Amino acid sequence: MxxxxxxxxxxxxxxxxxxxxxxxxxxxxxxRLNCTSFILYPSKPCDPAICKSSCTNIHHGVGTCRKSSFGCDCEYCPPSSTNST
Known part of the structure; x- marks a missing residue:
């Protein structure tokens, strides 16, 4: 019981x-749908400024440091397509 x-x-x-x-x-x-997320520099300590600029410049995404402080979480979401008439 x-x-x-x-x-x-x-x-x-x-x-x-x-x-x-x-x-x-x-x-x-x-x-979010259609987004791609990947880790930049997985074995290196994350520097927020480098993470943000690398992700933006290379992948046109948003980069944030992971909670483990190693690696940069880079997320790219393509612009939503809207039909304009």
Whole structure:
């Protein structure tokens, strides 16, 4: 019986966490279609200025340092195409 209770608590926590994560991701705008994300300089410490300029100049994207402080997370999202009439 105790195992069943623990399993139910684990499922409840996972569902709460996944709902919270989806909200966080959509609130930060990280969940975008047609975007490409890759890591520049994965084994080097990240310098925010170099990361930003390299990503912008080379890939026309937005570069941010990763939480691990190694590598530059470069994300490129192509401009959205809108039909104008």
């Amino acid at each position: 105790r195992t069943v209770h623990l399993l139910l608590v684990a499922i409840a926590l996972m569902s709460l966490t996944s709902g919270t994560m989806a909200t966080v991701v959509s609130a930060q705008g990280l969940l």
